[in-house]
Amino acid sequence: MIFTPLNIILFGVVGLLGVGLYGLLITRNLIKVVMVLQILIKAVILALVLAGKLSGHLGLGQSTAATVIVADTIVAVVGLALAVQVRRRFGTLDVPRISTLRG
């Protein structure tokens, strides 16, 4: 069968991306949005390392993946800080309701 380990990883990446995007489409909770972004980022990290492996530049793939990890952690931190402040100020985490609020 043609399912090499790398093919399986590709399917894993696509699966995680798909589930993550689906989550972003249906989620209304701000904290959950941050979590879904984390899932998407996992897929991206995996894809970067996979691409590094495929092209033979595993170190390069790893270094970009490391940058992505740092960036995505910061996104999580800032996103959560935002969520906490939004919750304190508006009393809700429902994204559609927040975006119609003015203030």
Next chain:
Amino acid sequence: MAGIIVALVIVLPWAGALAVWLARNKHARLQHALAVLFSVLTAIVSLVLFLFADTEPAIRIPLGKAFGDLTFVPDGLAVLLTAIAAVIGSLAVIFSVDYMHGDAQLGRYYFLVLFFIGAMTGLVLSGNLLFTFFFWEITALCSYGLISFYNDDPKAVAGGIKALIITQVGGVGLLAGTLIAFANLGSFQIADLLAKASALPAMALAWIAFSFLVAAAAKSAQFPFHTWLPDAMEAPTPVSALIHAATMVNAGIYLLARFYPAFEAVPGWRMSVLLVGLVSALIAAVSALIATDLKRALAYSTVSQLGYMVYAIGAEGVFASQFHLLSHAVFKALLFLAAGAVIHSVGTRDMRRMGALGRQMPFVRNVFIVGALALAGIPILNGFWSKELILEIGLEHSPLWAYALMLTGAGLTAFYTLRMVWLVFFGEEREPLHAHAAGLAMKVSLGILAAGTFITWLFFGGLNGLLASTLPIHELERETLLEVLTAILSAPATWFALLIVALGCGLFWLLGRKSALAQGGWLDPFVETSFGFESLNRWIVQVTYQVAERFSVTQTGELNWNILGIVSALLVVLVVLWLGA
């Protein structure tokens, strides 16, 4: 050591910007003091930098193979423009202490001004095209912020947006040229581009050359992008001085001068540069003849003088253009700040309402006349020497008709300059405007600039030697001050040019005085539409607006729907790829 100085001259104004911002608007005096302190420090450091001028980068920060090194090269050209930006900038800041007195939101004002100065020094010192672009865009942003500083005035906002969009055309040109250069050279270093220009494919080099010309024309308000500068007049006057003399518009001239050796061989490039300068110089001079807004008239004269510089570069006179840039920076800053003192005092910019103000503000009148004479090209002020130098080079290296037209421009310059002086300071009083004398800070900066107008031409020999020795690729001719003075004074062309200038003055004295207030008659429609190019500029602005508005429909502000849009776009791309492959 040189590295520290170079770093200081960029970081100091930015640190000052931060300090002023942190001082909060409640402490206005502290903000004034901090802004003056940091800008004057920057000016001093920029003058010290002359001692460290060098061809090699003073700072080299490796950013890895993918981006190249971030270098800062304090060569003669960069050092000269740094000094202009920092010194004129600091004088504008000192002037602002009086001009902006009692204004709310000083923090925003000084932050943008200092940020602007730092970005300009970074722009000219950067040896990496990518970072030149980075600083270039910061100057565009700051100019937008400052032109629209009075953001409750719709005209100010419109002027700012126009400046931003039109100079973005230039930004796109610079970026395109940079990327083409990178694609062919694999390096963002300016030195590499200059050294290997002849080895590039002719087509690629031509694209880079003309992209950079578009960038320079948009930034320096040259034909056909010359309409944003007169519309930028809603800014506080020190900002106008900053934009016209110290920063912003100089960037375009700098770009042309910097890359002149790489592009001079491109067929048609030099001629295009020459024509852009020629057309800008002439139509702006004509527009200035009938402008009734004091600052607008000065703005047209800036476009016109920048046209002279561009023309000089087209006529192989890189040094002459930079020398005129120095003269122009000094006398135009003087004119703008003096105009600012008048406007601040009488509360209007309309020259038709002024008149006979000279008796009430003699100091301002005197310095304004000094600046005006330099602009008109009267010996022995700095504007005379640099303009004669440009005309001399034009006579040698450009077609005779171009030279003749530039001479006509010099006559027009004399005419509109005298008209400005006459309308503002002399003649009869048309409206009982109450003028009060200028404050101390205003007088200090005006005095320094007026003194500079008398003496900056003395630096010719030193600057020429500095640029010639630190810009080996430009192959500049070495001349001492004495040689140039004798050359200028002994050339018949000089006397001819002076005759034309005198003719301009005489014509005004005989004919213009009475009709100075009259409408331009048949000229009016041309000037109002900037000879038809207002529509081009307006079109660019409108298209940008329309595209933005069309796209704003897609901004639902609802996360889920936005994501659906993204995923659908992804789907479309995938389908296209699938079908295409």
Next chain:
Amino acid sequence: MESIQYAVFLLGAVFCAYRAIVAKRILSATIYLACISALVSGTLYLLGAAQVAVMELSVGAGLVTILLVYALSVVGDDAMDPASVIPKPLAFGVVGLAAVLLGWMAFPAVRTTAAVGEFDLASSLWQDRVLDVWIQIVLIFSGVMGVLGLLSEKVPGAKEEVEQ
């Protein structure tokens, strides 16, 4: 054999991701997220990217989980699950189609592994992509500011309103 290991890890990760999305309580979603992180980290380790695997495990499964739990303890776990704005079949259809196409098209590309100039992580990061390191430093600073925002008790905007 290796394929089975990968398959188990990644199927687990995708399953966890699905559970995390449909979970009613955010706390349980957090735990599923940590599981995804651990499984992805294992996959990375098997791929030979050991350093990134360690980073992923410590940051993804450790730090982010702690942050999430802390944020939940501040705002409370509402078990809020209003109906989604977008019809679920539409969302599922669009995403599913995109995923299938992506997998289908990328499939042929993933066949051979090239083995050219092997850099290790350290030299790649410090020589090739130094700008990345600088950007990471800036990012970490902004992250610190974010944590301050997370911890600050007062809402910055609310204070000004009181003064007015």
